[in-house]
Amino acid sequence: MTVWEYIIGALIIVCALIVIAVVLLQEGRQANLGAISGAAENFMDKGRARTLDAFLSKWTKVLAILFFVLVLLGMIVTKFLGA
Numbered sequence: 772m773t774v775w776e777y778i779i780g781a782l783i784i785v786c787a788l789i790v791i792a793v794v795l796l797q798e799g800r801q802a803n804l805g806a807i808s809g810a811a812e813n814f815m816d817k818g819r820a821r822t823l824d825a826f827l828s829k830w831t832k833v834l835a836i837l838f839f840v841l842v843l844l845g846m847i848v849t850k851f852l853g854a
Contacts, residue, residue, distance in 0.1 A: 773852050779845040786841055790834045797827045 773848070775848045775852055776845065779841060779848055783838065783841045783845060786834060786838045790831065790838060793827050793831050793834060797831070798824050
């Protein structure tokens, strides 16, 4: 294995662990189903862009894309630079 394969492999593992942590920190979508407060819920949704859940949701998407890019890059490096 080349040095690039080790580096990309380590980055994939770190990225995967961060994705797992970010997903586990998010609040489930089922959490609000028991509440019967439709009007108050709509009022609170206006500020959702600034909440922790929105922040984690955005970073989940970014990290997932980064993960797949790293995997594809690892495949390319293995194909052309691998022994």
